[in-house]
Amino acid sequence: MTDRIVLTDIASPSWEHPADRAALNALRSIPFFDDVVKKTFAYFGEKGVRQLFLANAVRVGPTQRPQLDALLTEVLAAYDWTERPQLYVAQSPDVNAMAIGFEKPFIVITSGALAQLNHDGVRAVLAHEVAHIMSGHVVYRTLAEIIMLVGFTALPFVAAAALFPVHVALMEWYRKSELSSDRGALLAVQDRTAVMHTFMTLAGGHDHGDAIDLDAFMAQAAEYETEGDVVDRAWKVINTMSRKHPFATVRAGELQRWIDGGAYDRILGGEYLRRADAPTQPDLGRDIKDAAAYYSDQAMAAADKFGDVLGRARTAFDYAFKGGRR
Numbered sequence: 001m002t003d004r005i006v007l008t009d010i011a012s013p014s015w016e017h018p019a020d021r022a023a024l025n026a027l028r029s030i031p032f033f034d035d036v037v038k039k040t041f042a043y044f045g046e047k048g049v050r051q052l053f054l055a056n057a058v059r060v061g062p063t064q065r066p067q068l069d070a071l072l073t074e075v076l077a078a079y080d081w082t083e084r085p086q087l088y089v090a091q092s093p094d095v096n097a098m099a100i101g102f103e104k105p106f107i108v109i110t111s112g113a114l115a116q117l118n119h120d121g122v123r124a125v126l127a128h129e130v131a132h133i134m135s136g137h138v139v140y141r142t143l144a145e146i147i148m149l150v151g152f153t154a155l156p157f158v159a160a161a162a163l164f165p166v167h168v169a170l171m172e173w174y175r176k177s178e179l180s181s182d183r184g185a186l187l188a189v190q191d192r193t194a195v196m197h198t199f200m201t202l203a204g205g206h207d208h209g210d211a212i213d214l215d216a217f218m219a220q221a222a223e224y225e226t227e228g229d230v231v232d233r234a235w236k237v238i239n240t241m242s243r244k245h246p247f248a249t250v251r252a253g254e255l256q257r258w259i260d261g262g263a264y265d266r267i268l269g270g271e272y273l274r275r276a277d278a279p280t281q282p283d284l285g286r287d288i289k290d291a292a293a294y295y296s297d298q299a300m301a302a303a304d305k306f307g308d309v310l311g312r313a314r315t316a317f318d319y320a321f322k323g324g325r326r
Helices: 018-028 033-053 066-079 111-116 117-132 138-150 164-187 192-204 214-226 230-241 246-262 264-269 284-323
Strands: 056-057 087-090 096-098 107-109
Touching: 018 164, 033 096, 033 138, 033 284, 056 066, 066 117, 066 164, 087 111, 096 138, 096 264, 107 111, 111 117, 117 138, 117 164, 117 192, 117 284, 138 164, 164 192, 164 246, 164 264, 192 214, 192 246, 214 246, 246 264
Parallel strands: 087 107
Antiparallel strands: 056 087, 096 107
16 A cells, blocks of 8 residues: 555544553652653663663664665654654564653664564554654653663662552553554554554464464454453453553454544544644543543453552652652
């Protein structure tokens, strides 16, 4: 597909998942949470973050992997986004990509992703990461990446044990932010089959010339979401809590529901929020209400779980910054 609609001046709330907004705004409401972000930035700095993640990677440009550079250009054009992030390829067998940084976010895609994904799959991954940047996710995702990489013990300004619940809450939001950027990726790629095929590749790897069936994969996604007893649902929560990303089938199912709801077609038809009209202040109450409406009864149970984690996180922050400094 070559003739993509340019989404002129589109604002990221147009595609953001309500659970993502609710979880992120809840994190921002935790006392002293912004202090941790600022102190992490001061401790590592922009250069420190780049060194932390890019000690051994290749920067993409017009003469260095020009086809990949051109793909990024096409993605940015679809979003009507002029702030071009630097793009790096890192040697790793993992199929992964990330947008990281504090002041000047940049994108890293692994050699494993380039080896496993087809041309449209790589486009979808780049669009996904640009969507993270446009949504303002990158500072918080970088904080999560640092915590996962070095642990709380490397941050001398926090009480590591006390802030473990914050890590859990941060990772819960991290997973929800993936759902937003999946929507953004679809809007930039504008090919439902290509994006769903990418999820299937993330779940099962390259097809190596064998026959694949996207319809069967989508049926599998529906089975995972709808079938099972109470024990199965408990294991779903347990299995997810330690993951950076939602399961591929969950992502496919979530994106298909968004398509079925009509939002995707409306946005391509020009019905979306422009950047000039985007709200400057988050509305936590509205976002939680939207998230609950989206998930219905299932969301209420998840909200209760997240609310418990958030409550313990607030207590931990009070301890860490008032009486528990090390």
